[in-house]
Amino acid sequence: MTTPDFAALKKDFPILQTERHGKPLVFLDSAASSQRPQQVLDAMDYAYTHAYANVHRGVYGLAEAATNAYESARLKVARFIGAPDSSEVIFTKNATESLNLVAGSWGRANLGPGDAVVLTMMEHHANIVPWQMIQAEKGFEIRWIPLGDDGKLDLTELDTLLDGAKLLSVASMSNVLGTINPLDQLIEAAHRAGALVCVDACQSVPHMETNVAEMGADFVAFSGHKMLGPSGIGVLWGRMELLEQMPPFLGGGGMISNVTTDGFMPDAVPSKFEAGTPPIVEAVGLGAAIDYLESIGMDAIRQHEIELTAYAMRALSERLGDSVTIHGPSEPSERGGVLSIDLEGVHAHDVSQILDSHGVAVRPGHHCAKPLMKELGVNATARASFYLYNDTSDADALVDALADAQSFFAP
Amino acid sequence: MSDLEDLYREIILDHYRSPRNSGELEPPAHKAEGFNPLCGDEIVVYLQLDDDNTIADIKIGGQGCSISQSSASMMSAAVKGKTVEQAQELMGSFKGLMSIADKGEELAEPTPAEIRELGDLAALRGVVKFPTRIKCATLAWNTLDQAISETQSAD
Ligand SMILES: Cc1ncc(COP(=O)(O)O)c(C=O)c1O
Numbered sequence: 001m002t003t004p005d006f007a008a009l010k011k012d013f014p015i016l017q018t019e020r021h022g023k024p025l026v027f028l029d030s031a032a033s034s035q036r037p038q039q040v041l042d043a044m045d046y047a048y049t050h051a052y053a054n055v056h057r058g059v060y061g062l063a064e065a066a067t068n069a070y071e072s073a074r075l076k077v078a079r080f081i082g083a084p085d086s087s088e089v090i091f092t093k094n095a096t097e098s099l100n101l102v103a104g105s106w107g108r109a110n111l112g113p114g115d116a117v118v119l120t121m122m123e124h125h126a127n128i129v130p131w132q133m134i135q136a137e138k139g140f141e142i143r144w145i146p147l148g149d150d151g152k153l154d155l156t157e158l159d160t161l162l163d164g165a166k167l168l169s170v171a172s173m174s175n176v177l178g179t180i181n182p183l184d185q186l187i188e189a190a191h192r193a194g195a196l197v198c199v200d201a202c203q204s205v206p207h208m209e210t211n212v213a214e215m216g217a218d219f220v221a222f223s224g225h226k227m228l229g230p231s232g233i234g235v236l237w238g239r240m241e242l243l244e245q246m247p248p249f250l251g252g253g254g255m256i257s258n259v260t261t262d263g264f265m266p267d268a269v270p271s272k273f274e275a276g277t278p279p280i281v282e283a284v285g286l287g288a289a290i291d292y293l294e295s296i297g298m299d300a301i302r303q304h305e306i307e308l309t310a311y312a313m314r315a316l317s318e319r320l321g322d323s324v325t326i327h328g329p330s331e332p333s334e335r336g337g338v339l340s341i342d343l344e345g346v347h348a349h350d351v352s353q354i355l356d357s358h359g360v361a362v363r364p365g366h367h368c369a370k371p372l373m374k375e376l377g378v379n380a381t382a383r384a385s386f387y388l389y390n391d392t393s394d395a396d397a398l399v400d401a402l403a404d405a406q407s408f409f410a411p
Numbered sequence: 412m413s414d415l416e417d418l419y420r421e422i423i424l425d426h427y428r429s430p431r432n433s434g435e436l437e438p439p440a441h442k443a444e445g446f447n448p449l450c451g452d453e454i455v456v457y458l459q460l461d462d463d464n465t466i467a468d469i470k471i472g473g474q475g476c477s478i479s480q481s482s483a484s485m486m487s488a489a490v491k492g493k494t495v496e497q498a499q500e501l502m503g504s505f506k507g508l509m510s511i512a513d514k515g516e517e518l519a520e521p522t523p524a525e526i527r528e529l530g531d532l533a534a535l536r537g538v539v540k541f542p543t544r545i546k547c548a549t550l551a552w553n554t555l556d557q558a559i560s561e562t563q564s565a566d
Pocket residue numbers: 031032094095096097124126127171173174175200202203223234368
């Protein structure tokens with residue numbers, strides 16, 4: 001396969017042709033949400049214009065077309081993540097709902113006093129709060145894998161932490177540090193201890209090859225809007241045996257096989273977990289996003305992002321020296337394209353404001369990972385994150401704007 | 412003046428670099444913590460009242476951006492020595508300033524009346540052009556409000 005021309009990809013993304021404050025938009029906030037190519041917009045437009053009706057219930061042609069489009073998106077997702085059975089792919093509204101589903105359904109049914117769930121210090125609130133909510137109800141213990149050196153987890157006490165635990169829930173890649181966690185080692189250790197593993201794969205599925213069967217996890221959650229798809233759709237993949245045993249999460253239409261005045265019978269997986277009208281056109285959009293990603297190749301995307309991250313890290317330290325700190329692993333191949341930046345003497349919020357005046361979009365704040373921020377001893381960072389449509393000119397714009405922010409605030 | 416220069420006036424940067432009344436007060440001083448959930452800014456207000464409801468001392472802790480920190484510093488300087496009622500009035504005026512819709516050019520300079528009433532605080536009016544930053548500017552005042560409520564409920 002020839003190397004894709006990443007510099008040419010920008011033209012597929014209408015929003016990247018726009019300007020901010022009279023300057024070309026330099027979008028460096030894809031870790032929060034990506035932009036989408038014309039192909040995705042067209043697919044959704046086509047679905048609304050030619051193939052829209054509610055799914056699963058109508059017998060008329062249009063309803064059948066909509067159902068086929070929705071179900072073929074499920075097949076695409078299953079193939080994209082290497083799911084052995086497409087029925088294991090559950091559509092949700094986002095990764096947050098996917099994780100709440102695991103906590104609310106599996107957690108509520110399986111956790112109680114004396115049990116433990118293991119999380120890590122680098123989790124997003126979406127993989128913390130759902131567990132704390134069920135903990136308040138069921139009274140189990142939550143244990144935390146600590147942070148070690150170079151933005152990586154400290155796994156020295158891993159076996160002790162997993163001892164007697166029922167579940168490990170961990171991010172595949174940190175949305176603050178970019179750290180790619182050693183899933184092989186974590187999953188192997190958890191399974192050895194008899195614990196299931198739930199992976200918050202929000203930050204890795206958009207950026208690298210994912211194969212849930214090879215990964216060996218029990219649940220995998222991610223969002224469509226971070227991988228060129230629309231907002232309003234997320235995915236939970238789970239092993240069929242587990243999904244079959246789990247009680248429904250939300251109740252309503254679409255998730256039952258029968259309802260009487262005395263009660264209900266849930267439908268089979270995945271319908272059991274898809275109560276109400278699902279994100280129909282969002283699924284179509286996600287399918288188109290997957291087609292786009294596959295046309296470029298996930299390995300090529302990963303390689304591009306490693307090179308761009310290495311370039312940006314080098315440029316930042318050459319231009320700004322010791323006044324800039326980048327949290328997380330120092331080796332670009334061990335991290336994703338997420339750079340959480342501290343600029344000496346300038347608060348992240350002010351950094352982002354000055355960068356915005358240059359048309360450079362980065363995110364200030366705690367990135368929904370307050371326990372991690374506390375551990376890092378900061379209350380906010382300015383986070384720049386790359387995706388396939390970014391190139392070295394974007395990294396240069398970032399560095400120039402940061403240098404400007406520094407001189408603006410220089411005493 | 413560019414919007415950015417209007418936001419980051421020299422006097423704001425001065426309060427940011429050398430914050431007034433920064434530190435802590437021991438109990439029986441009252442303490443309130445305010446958070447900006449959007450960006451993680453934190454402000455701690457320590458408040459010491461006299462018997463006649465005058466703000467005898469005020470100290471500011473926490474960390475945050477130039478707007479939240481300078482606003483806290485200015486707020487502390489503006490209310491120290493004032494009665495609680497006067498501080499609340501000032502809070503009303505400041506919040507009024509923060510809710511002014513974008514008046515374009517008119518925003519460039521505070522009016523003499525505003526300067527008389529709000530002093531240095533009037534310099535923060537450029538913030539209204541940046542809606543996401545209004546929360547930064549009002550955080551200190553909301554935290555002061557909380558601290559005042561604490562003193563009242565403690566009585
Ligand atoms: C690691 C991680 N987990 C979970 C989430 C939550 O994703 P969403 O807001 O799409 O549910 C995010 C995104 O912000 C994330 O980066």
